[in-house]
Amino acid sequence: MITIIYSEEFLNHKTGRLHPESPDRLINICQTLKESQQLKNQLNWIHPTPVEKSLALNWVEKIHDWHHIERIKLIAKRGGGKLDPDTSVSANSYYVGLLAVSAWLDGIEQIVNHHQPCFILARPPGHHATASEGMGFCLFSNAAIAASYAISKKGINRVAILDWDVHHGNGTQAIVESNPNIAYCSLHQSPCYPGTGMAEEKGLYNNVLNIPVKAGSGIAEYEVYFQKQVIPFLKEFQPDILIVSAGYDANFDDPLANMCLFPQDYGKLTKYCLEVTDKIVLGLEGGYHLQALAKSVEYTLLEVLEKTNIN
Numbered sequence: 475m476i477t478i479i480y481s482e483e484f485l486n487h488k489t490g491r492l493h494p495e496s497p498d499r500l501i502n503i504c505q506t507l508k509e510s511q512q513l514k515n516q517l518n519w520i521h522p523t524p525v526e527k528s529l530a531l532n533w534v535e536k537i538h539d540w541h542h543i544e545r546i547k548l549i550a551k552r553g554g555g556k557l558d559p560d561t562s563v564s565a566n567s568y569y570v571g572l573l574a575v576s577a578w579l580d581g582i583e584q585i586v587n588h589h590q591p592c593f594i595l596a597r598p599p600g601h602h603a604t605a606s607e608g609m610g611f612c613l614f615s616n617a618a619i620a621a622s623y624a625i626s627k628k629g630i631n632r633v634a635i636l637d638w639d640v641h642h643g644n645g646t647q648a649i650v651e652s653n654p655n656i657a658y659c660s661l662h663q664s665p666c667y668p669g670t671g672m673a674e675e676k677g678l679y680n681n682v683l684n685i686p687v688k689a690g691s692g693i694a695e696y697e698v699y700f701q702k703q704v705i706p707f708l709k710e711f712q713p714d715i716l717i718v719s720a721g722y723d724a725n726f727d728d729p730l731a732n733m734c735l736f737p738q739d740y741g742k743l744t745k746y747c748l749e750v751t752d753k754i755v756l757g758l759e760g761g762y763h764l765q766a767l768a769k770s771v772e773y774t775l776l777e778v779l780e781k782t783n784i785n
Contacts (some may be wrong), residue, residue: 476778477518477584479577480504480595487571488554488564488571494730494762495611500597503758506768507772508512513772516779521773522577522596525569530576533619537649539606546571557608571613578620581755585715586627591778593720593755593771601643601719601759602668610641610668616757617719618649621656624715628691631655634713634750636704637662639721639759640731642671642684646719657711659683659704661696663724663731683707692726692734693742700746708750716747716754720769722761730762739770744777752781 484687486496505765508514549555550568555562574596581592601617602610616625621633633659638645641661651657662671671684685699761767
């Protein structure tokens, strides 16, 4: 079984007409997973812990500046607005953002306490959010918060984050690169938004691996990167948990980038991840072609299911 953490409340983060990061992303993924003949009876759907009962706000306050949190809260209270031209806040976005963090924390609990792989089907995404500002559709830094939470748990000493979103997770890296117990690895189109993630950046403890990838690259190029760089880096770090910032915007059909992966390729990338550890938590980041996004998540989960069934 694979746990899916999802709530219809994630649809209440409204980004505006024609915005690519829309509620339809989750609606399409849910429909595809529930119709999948191979998956529909193998998924354990659970709701995230309500914000009022979770540690989400506590951990957001540990990672993010007070002014950043209050800004989102105030804009939401006023009925909505923007953090930047791309990043919307609606009346419910402050609560939904905290609920997304709660879902990522619950994902850590699932793997620590129940040893069950987990996919966090939440929005808004988080990997562009720095400690002091939201950007690139992101409000709070979900993966960085989850990793920081994980290493506070008994028996969890090292956590790795693999970010295969087509855009570099500048916020995640900035938050975790000074922590020797967290490793961050990103493959991302370069040049591309947000213009960060140079290969020369290694982190304060050689705990960062950035792999800028040329536009037009496909699975052949990605497999070489995984075999020669990603997997050796992660295995050397020896994480107790692997968190995947699972963005699906490197798909050929995606409107926001220029890469040439296809949905089934994400099954291959997932297989590489499971060579590192089966203690894996995946959380949704980008992916803006609705059909390609949904099928990519399906292929990801099929690979996780095959691995966990073997074990």
